[in-house]
Amino acid sequence: MFQAMPYDGTRSERFEAVLSQLGALMQDEPSAIANLANASALLKHSLPDTNWAGFYLFDGKELVLGPFQGLPACIRIPLNRGVCGTAAAERRTLVVDDVHAFPGHIACDAASNSEIVVPLIKEGRLLGVLDIDSPLKHRFDDEERRFLERFAAMVSEVI
Template sequence: MFHQQTYTGSRPEQYDTVISQLHSLIEGESNAIANLANAAALLGSFLQEINWAGFYLYDGQELVLGPFQGLPACIRIPLNKGVCGAAAQERKTMVVEDVHAFPGHIACDAATNSEIVIPMFKDGHLLGVLDIDSPLHGRFDDTDREYLEKFVQVLVQALPLPN
């Protein structure tokens, strides 16, 4: 589905390269949408065996669809619904091996079988979540969690605080 870039080295080394690329993409750019769009495109070209990568942004009440790579998606997600809502509400990364077994899963794409969602916080304020889906069961592991959390930490520095 995505045009895949070729990365060499161990998975941690590959993630370090992508995080370095993110630094370069967002350096000096203050527009949140531009930075989120490039971050989604970067992940879409880097990650193997995924079918969606993007952001849901917190509007003060619920998560609203932001920049992404993949098929059209659900537009609004309450904080008490699905993997994205749970990650935002519980303020922790959610790695779900089988989304169909997750209570309250929101099926935006029937092809999705596993998911990782990283909440984005800045100075204690919820900005949104990074959501990545895969058609494979158990696609995401601790290495993905660790480095995608680092990716989000870098990205959050370029995003404004909510009004």
């Protein structure tokens, strides 16, 4: 049975603990859906001031909603549309301090004010994106970006 580790260290130590927990959750689990579901739950409960954490999977044409934690979300997102579609098309992490200022932002949850989207890439192939929203503006910083890129790389290896 999985138990959350206490987070009584530096922020970087907490990030390392979450990565360790992710590895333990996914170890020997062949189901992509189970791994994505646990990964989204782990993030939602590990990152304060977030209101949505989950995945959109690339079906060869567009992004399709995958496992997540939060309110119901947009089901399909075209490439190059919104933060998720742009990050997927450009295959780069996007940190958006104010989603309302992002051209073409798709407002799935009106409470979201900032967002980070990390592409999931394996062997040069786009698998989808990791998407995290916050009700706070300027919520995500560079240290968190690096952590979430490592998190996404681990997830990409098992889906």
